[in-house]
Amino acid sequence: MPVFVEETAQLSKARLKSDLIAHNVALPPAKSKKGTYVELHKRHVQQKTCADFSSDEEPEADDEEPNVAKILDPRSLTDDDLKAALQQHGVKAGPIVASTRALYERKLRNLLLSNGLDKVNDKVNGAGEAVLYSDSEEEEVSEEEQEQPVTEEVQTQTEAAERSQQDHKQDLSSQSEDHVYPQCFLVSSRLEPAQEPSQDRFKDLLADTPTGIYATRRRPIKGAAGRPVQYALPDTLLSPNTLQRQEVERRLVPLKIQILVFFIVAIILYVILVLFEDYTFNPLLALIDIFNQGLNSDEAQELEGLLEVE
Amino acid sequence: MSSTSQKHKNFVAEPMADKAVNALAGIGDVLGQRLEDKGFDKAYVVLGQFLVLKKDEELFHDWLKDACGANAKQQKDCSSCLKEWCDAFL
Numbered sequence: 336m337p338v339f340v341e342e343t344a345q346l347s348k349a350r351l352k353s354d355l356i357a358h359n360v361a362l363p364p365a366k367s368k369k370g371t372y373v374e375l376h377k378r379h380v381q382q383k384t385c386a387d388f389s390s391d392e393e394p395e396a397d398d399e400e401p402n403v404a405k406i407l408d409p410r411s412l413t414d415d416d417l418k419a420a421l422q423q424h425g426v427k428a429g430p431i432v433a434s435t436r437a438l439y440e441r442k443l444r445n446l447l448l449s450n451g452l453d454k455v456n457d458k459v460n461g462a463g464e465a466v467l468y469s470d471s472e473e474e475e476v477s478e479e480e481q482e483q484p485v486t487e488e489v490q491t492q493t494e495a496a497e498r499s500q501q502d503h504k505q506d507l508s509s510q511s512e513d514h515v516y517p518q519c520f521l522v523s524s525r526l527e528p529a530q531e532p533s534q535d536r537f538k539d540l541l542a543d544t545p546t547g548i549y550a551t552r553r554r555p556i557k558g559a560a561g562r563p564v565q566y567a568l569p570d571t572l573l574s575p576n577t578l579q580r581q582e583v584e585r586r587l588v589p590l591k592i593q594i595l596v597f598f599i600v601a602i603i604l605y606v607i608l609v610l611f612e613d614y615t616f617n618p619l620l621a622l623i624d625i626f627n628q629g630l631n632s633d634e635a636q637e638l639e640g641l642l643e644v645e
Numbered sequence: 646m647s648s649t650s651q652k653h654k655n656f657v658a659e660p661m662a663d664k665a666v667n668a669l670a671g672i673g674d675v676l677g678q679r680l681e682d683k684g685f686d687k688a689y690v691v692l693g694q695f696l697v698l699k700k701d702e703e704l705f706h707d708w709l710k711d712a713c714g715a716n717a718k719q720q721k722d723c724s725s726c727l728k729e730w731c732d733a734f735l
Contacts (some may be wrong), residue, residue, distance in 0.1 A: 429699035437711070438704050551703045 351376045409440040409447075417443060424450070426550040442550060653722065656688075657729045664688045671715065671722030679713035695727045702728065 346354075351372035355362055360379040409417060414431040417439055421428040424446045428439055608623060649657075653670035661668070666688050667677040685691050698704040705727075706720040715723065 427699070429697055429701070429704075432697055434694060434708070435697055435704075438698070438707050441707070442704070551701055553702050 346373075346376075348372055355379065409443040412443075421446075424550070446550065649725070650722070653726045653729070656726050657733060660734055661688045661692065661730065666691055669723050670726035671719035672713075676713040676715055676719065683712055685712070691723075692727055692730070695724070696731075700728060700731060 348369045351369070352362060355372065355375055358379050360375055409420075412420060414436070417436070418428050418431055420443055421439060424443070426442065426446070428442075429435060431439055611623070650670055652668070656664070656668055656670060664687070665677065666672055666680045666685055667674065669688055669691060672680065672691075680686075680691065685694070694708060695705050698708065702721075702724040705724045706717075709715045709720050709723060
């Protein structure tokens with residue numbers, strides 16, 4: 336593969352060194368030229384058919400496909416193999432026909448992505464390894480830290496996962512500042528809070544059960560096929576404010592009627608007063624006079640006295 | 646009060662026979678044209694695709710998006726329409 340030959344030479348010496356260590360290849364003497372490292376690297380590392388080393392300085396998006404499926408590329412599988420692979424992941428796939436193939440391939444790819452992450456989580460415990468990287472500049476450092484304590488087998492998977500994870504991270508465009516911590520792998524592999532919502536959604540789709548992966552997780556359809564529709568919201572669709580206002584208004588309406596009635600009664604009383612004035616009913620008249628003249632208690636008493644006299 | 650559209654109700658009310666793809670809920674003129682260009686010229690062909698995907702709504706959503714560029718609401722409308730039709734008639 337000519338691509339890798341070129342890019343190996345572009346890697347730094349330190350990088351090549353760490354790669355060789357990771358692959359348990361004996362290092363050349365300390366002051367060897369870079370060429371020696373490149374040779375060894377090409378010979379040993381690339382023989383392992385892991386196509387992950389060349390992509391350091393390249394945009395990650397290109398390498399997602401070959402990296403994700405190191406052994407099985409969904410595209411190269413036959414229909415039956417694809418179906419079997421999906422079954423392994425716990426997905427009950429339907430017939431793989433021309434129209435459905437692309438969808439199932441995509442699904443398998445996503446499953447491999449998340450599987451790669453899970454495998455790495457399981458195998459490496461506190462090995463000072465981190466899967467997540469943000470910037471390409473940090474890669475050298477993180478690569479070194481990552482590769483040293485890890486075995487070969489895990490390392491390839493890690494790289495694949497890391498690459499795909501990296502790609503995914505970049506897709507999510509959240510460049511975190513977190514560098515590789517040479518501490519509990521699980522801590523760093525658990526995604527940063529900033530990313531968690533989107534990653535969790537992604538993971539939720541794929542990794543639900545502890546044993547396998549049940550891929551589909553959809554909301555049940557309300558109101559279809561005899562399922563009762565249960566609304567979270569009340570039927571009226573009115574805000575509480577509106578409801579309160581309506582209640583208050585309900586009280587106000589009879590209040591208006593009450594005011595009306597009051598005025599009507601007042602008018603009737605006035606009419607009666609007028610009538611009684613005509614009949615010159617004395618005590619009533621006096622009382623009315625008192626009433627009309629005011630509510631002053633002294634005056635009222637005087638007037639009452641007058642009344643008695645009269 | 647139901648949250649399904651009139652189109653949905655019309656579609657689910659009777660066997661789809663030879664209805665055009667426009668008759669599906671969520672599929673209007675533009676999307677219908679795109680589907681027809683791809684060969685899905687009748688509603689039953691889309692039903693066929695839905696069934697081949699084992700009535701999996703998520704996969705159907707993905708497929709619909711690829712096939713005609715439906716947005717999430719349209720995908721959901723279409724898949725729920727088909728699902729209800731299947732529950733009633735299949």
